[in-house]
Amino acid sequence: MTMATVIPAPVSRVSGEGDFSLTAATTVGGEPAVASYFAGLLGLGVGAVGEIQFTLGGAPAPGGYTLVVAPEGIRVEADDAAALFAGAQTLRQLLPPAAFAPVPRLGHWLVPATRIEDFPRFAYRGAMLDVARHFFPVDAVKRYIDDIAILKLNYLHLHLTDDQGWRIAIDSWPELTGVGAVTQVGGGGGGWYGKDDYREIVRYAASRFITVVPEIDLPGHTNAAIAAYPTLGDVPARPYEGIEVGFSSLAIRSESTYRFVDDVVRELAELTPGPYLHIGGDESLATSDDDFLAFIARATEIAARHGKTLIGWHEMGRSAELPSGTIGQYWGFTTPQEGAAEQTLSFINQGGRVIMSPADVAYLDIKYDQDSPVGLLWANGPTPLPDAYNWDPAEIIPGIEDHQLLGVEAPVWTETIATIGELEWLAFPRLAAIAEIAWSRRAGRQFAEFAPRLAQLGARWDAAGIGFSRVPEVHWLEKVDSP
Ligand code: TNX
Numbered sequence: 026m027t028m029a030t031v032i033p034a035p036v037s038r039v040s041g042e043g044d045f046s047l048t049a050a051t052t053v054g055g056e057p058a059v060a061s062y063f064a065g066l067l068g069l070g071v072g073a074v075g076e077i078q079f080t081l082g083g084a085p086a087p088g089g090y091t092l093v094v095a096p097e098g099i100r101v102e103a104d105d106a107a108a109l110f111a112g113a114q115t116l117r118q119l120l121p122p123a124a125f126a127p128v129p130r131l132g133h134w135l136v137p138a139t140r141i142e143d144f145p146r147f148a149y150r151g152a153m154l155d156v157a158r159h160f161f162p163v164d165a166v167k168r169y170i171d172d173i174a175i176l177k178l179n180y181l182h183l184h185l186t187d188d189q190g191w192r193i194a195i196d197s198w199p200e201l202t203g204v205g206a207v208t209q210v211g212g213g214g215g216g217w218y219g220k221d222d223y224r225e226i227v228r229y230a231a232s233r234f235i236t237v238v239p240e241i242d243l244p245g246h247t248n249a250a251i252a253a254y255p256t257l258g259d260v261p262a263r264p265y266e267g268i269e270v271g272f273s274s275l276a277i278r279s280e281s282t283y284r285f286v287d288d289v290v291r292e293l294a295e296l297t298p299g300p301y302l303h304i305g306g307d308e309s310l311a312t313s314d315d316d317f318l319a320f321i322a323r324a325t326e327i328a329a330r331h332g333k334t335l336i337g338w339h340e341m342g343r344s345a346e347l348p349s350g351t352i353g354q355y356w357g358f359t360t361p362q363e364g365a366a367e368q369t370l371s372f373i374n375q376g377g378r379v380i381m382s383p384a385d386v387a388y389l390d391i392k393y394d395q396d397s398p399v400g401l402l403w404a405n406g407p408t409p410l411p412d413a414y415n416w417d418p419a420e421i422i423p424g425i426e427d428h429q430l431l432g433v434e435a436p437v438w439t440e441t442i443a444t445i446g447e448l449e450w451l452a453f454p455r456l457a458a459i460a461e462i463a464w465s466r467r468a469g470r471q472f473a474e475f476a477p478r479l480a481q482l483g484a485r486w487d488a489a490g491i492g493f494s495r496v497p498e499v500h501w502l503e504k505v506d507s508p
Pocket of ligand 1: 270307308338356388390401438439440
């Protein structure tokens with residue numbers, strides 16, 4: 026029997042003798058959250074002790090796990106539940122594609138004996154979803170959470186506000202989701218999350234060991250907020266349905282702007298159990314340089330008082346007055362444009378670290394090729410799958426090495442996409458490439474070796490009903506209809 030393959034590639038794997046036989050009678054035990062999650066995927070019984078056992082203790086390295094499949098049972102060991110969950114995702118990929126069906130029908134599945142020791146290269150492995158250009162309801166976000174959990178991603182960054190919409194309820198400024206959420210790109214609908222909706226997303230993500238990072242984009246990308254509260258801007262604004270960027274700015278010299286920042290960040294921090302809060306800072310082209318620096322110094326000082334570590338897009342590094350430890354998110358190209366490297370290094374000089382999201386390889390809203398029915402074409406696009414795979418986060422900005430990198434994130438901006446189907450088609454398979462860059466060792470990474478493993482993951486996506494793009498660089502297996 027051939028060994029099923031795993032994405033992201035594990036650090037080490039050796040085969041053993043024989044197989045474990047998994048049937049409907051197999052039981053799952055150990056750490057309750059992960060045991061019940063895994064049992065729930067397959068409809069298995071849970072107990073204190075099972076033939077598949079998730080045990081705390083015995084990790085090979087931080088965030089890592091050991092997975093041993095033997096004829097008598099399967100053991101996963103790790104130092105915390107999140108790392109056990111990563112091990113559970115590896116185990117899932119060792120099973121036949123049918124294990125990914127929404128309601129699997131267990132047969133008699135043979136899992137070949139193996140020993141895997143595995144741990145992540147980076148602590149932060151993220152996906153970003155723009156719910157501002159098009160709104161995505163709670164169920165769609167939950168589905169995306171399940172999709173990204175397969176790849177051991179552990180952060181979901183939600184881009185909650187932009188020119189076209191403000192998508193999160195703020196009690197002290199109710200018109201943000203009144204006037205501010207009436208529309209979206211192309212018109213029609215819009216929408217927003219009430220606080221309970223948002224808590225449900227955070228809770229669901231946490232059940233998959235994923236931390237939500239909320240983003241309020243300031244001081245540009247604020248047309249929707251200004252349409253709701255004209256005093257927030259220097260020029261009047263109306264709800265916007267186009268896809269231009271860089272035309273809006275908060276009023277930098279008005280006190281009400283800073284009350285707004287304080288209220289929004291306070292309410293958002295209350296909704297956020299995770300450590301990070303993103304305050305944007307990108308493409309503030311309608312804000313003068315002096316005003317931008319004045320705003321960033323004051324807004325970050327206010328925001329940091331609410332107890333979160335701030336994240337900003339790399340332009341925020343123009344400021345030398347960031348709260349210590351602020352994280353920069355690089356969205357320049359793999360060959361940095363003018364100023365981008367310096368702005369990114371500025372976060373490190375101010376005690377922070379960096380998340381890499383280079384737009385020419387990690388922006389999954391860019392088309393695969395000229396004929397892609399959805400997606401954008403800037404950022405040296407199109408971006409075929411091999412481009413998304415063949416780069417390294419430590420080779421972009423000279424002077425930034427692994428220990429200064431918090432991690433890697435793949436954004437999906439939604440100017441051209443409105444449904445979970447379009448989202449999955451753009452994100453997959455490229456998100457698997459980004460996840461492997463974020464998790465796996467750098468040595469030996471090769472597209473020719475990745476592609477056949479990806480074909481096997483594709484069969485599992487088919488079983489799960491994930492509508493990925495069958496890009497031409499991979500020999501995908503034929504889709505089999507479930508019985
Ligand atoms: C750039 S990336 C943006 C977004 C757009 C995206 C489209 C960044 C920080 N700003 O506003 O949606 O390109 O790919």
